[in-house]
Amino acid sequence: MGSRCRVLLCKSSSFVFLIPSFSSTQLGFTKTIANSRAYRMATEASASSSSVTGGDSIKPLDSAVNNGVPSSSSSSSASSAIDFLSLCHQLKTTKRAGWIRRNVKDPESIADHMYRMGLMGLIMADIPGIDRDKCIKMAIVHDIAEAIVGDITPSDGISKAEKSRREQEALDHMCKLLGGDARAGVFDMKIAAKEIGELWMEYEENSTAEAKIVKDFDKVEMILQALEYENDQGKDLNEFFQSTAGKFQTELGKAWAAEIASRRRK
Secondary structure, three states: OOOOOOEEEEEEOOEEEEEEOOOOOOOOOOHHHHOOHHHHHHHHHHHHHHHOOOOOOOOEHHHHEEOOEEOHHHHHHHHHHHHHHHHHHHHHHOEOHHHHHOOOOOOOEHHHHHHHHHHHHHHOOOOOOOOHHHHHHHHHHOOOOHHHHOOOOHHHOOOHHHHHHHHHHHHHHHHHOOOOEOOEOOOOHHHHHHHHHHHHHHHHHOOOHHHHHHHHHHHHHHHHHHHHHHHHHOOOOHHHHHHHOOOOOOHHHHHHHHHHHHHHHO
């Protein structure tokens, strides 16, 4: 299947923004990750991040597009975007560790998990004061650092603080591919890097109403997947239901979890 990088031109007065279009141990604690092409690209990008975006100022229309030929800054932005997305390929190929340990056949990937969480944000009922778009974005960002660190689970014996430290370091590393930092940005894809970092931290700290909803999505998606594996493969995955019992923070999460539980009893 072929792939194509698109660039959106967002005009405002006499200016134009060129924005890549998107659809939805330490950094090298395994040889596989440390030797991967995506990881090497991330490492190389950290040394050259200052030249990624081609400047901080808004580019006039004539300098952004010259007779249909992309400017040097737009070429750099495209290169950074593809490097970042190539690293995110690990999310599509890394299987969720909990299912592997339970000998589930053809288990879902990290990206599978995040995709359905994004759909949850898309279809949820309107809730006063809740930013639906933020929920969707947070859902597709919350596990993004696992492209480098992998799926760390409680059975790995790694503390929550250490897990968070590794993921923060990985996230900072990934954001450098976009020419930015997870906690500071100026323009263009640096803004995207800053937004990714802020969404990830908001989720980690469980600091907003949106974060609480997405935390519930994370658990709801897991028990729904457990139910599907039980039905499809005859597995007993009760431990996943027990691990989430009583831990839902929102009425939406509680309602969806109750519906899944009721279908399991049938």
